[in-house]
Amino acid sequence: xxxxxxxxxxxxxATLFWGLAAxxxxxxxxxxxxxxxxxxxxxxYETAFxxxxxxxxxxxxxxxxxxxxxxxxxAAKANPAAQIVILHRAADDHADPMAHLIxxxxxxxxxxxxxxxxxxxxxRKPFVFGTTGITIGLALDPAGNHIExxxxxxx
Numbered sequence: 001x002x003x004x005x006x007x008x009x010x011x012x013x014a015t016l017f018w019g020l021a022a023x024x025x026x027x028x029x030x031x032x033x034x035x036x037x038x039x040x041x042x043x044x045y046e047t048a049f050x051x052x053x054x055x056x057x058x059x060x061x062x063x064x065x066x067x068x069x070x071x072x073x074x075a076a077k078a079n080p081a082a083q084i085v086i087l088h089r090a091a092d093d094h095a096d097p098m099a100h101l102i103x104x105x106x107x108x109x110x111x112x113x114x115x116x117x118x119x120x121x122x123x124r125k126p127f128v129f130g131t132t133g134i135t136i137g138l139a140l141d142p143a144g145n146h147i148e149x150x151x152x153x154x155x
Contacts, residue, residue: 028082031101034089035143038063041086044142048118049103052076054083062088092143101147108135108151115139120147
């Protein structure tokens with residue numbers, strides 16, 4: 001089994017588990033990624049995914065930016081959904097094979113175009129996972145963080 005396929009299968013299992021865990025009052029609070037240039041990576045997620053900055057914490061030696069979905073900053077701040085947190089790290093690292101962010105999307109082709117236009121790259125052309133009908137796309141943001149996108153089957 002290839003590393004990419006294994007990561008996709010693990011992600012799918014985790015997604016199914018999170019659905020069960022939500023019944024036990026467990027939800028995703030946020031997902032954290034790292035970047036040498038936090039502000040530039042925040043701009044990528046704003047541009048590619050339409051997110052808004054909802055909080056910024058400047059510490060003496062580092063910066064942390066929180067993003068969420070919303071048409072305006074106020075709407076994003078009011079959104080109870082999980083956030084993306086970007087924390088400073090010393091260098092951009094492409095070595096980690098585990099997908100860090102998983103997005104549900106309704107138009108994979110449009111999302112692939114938005115990611116590449118904003119400076120990200122596709123790790124693998126989107127593919128249908130087994131017989132599930134779910135299309136999976138695997139990408140890298142400009143700092144090397146892994147992004148997985150899931151498009152549910154169209155009925």
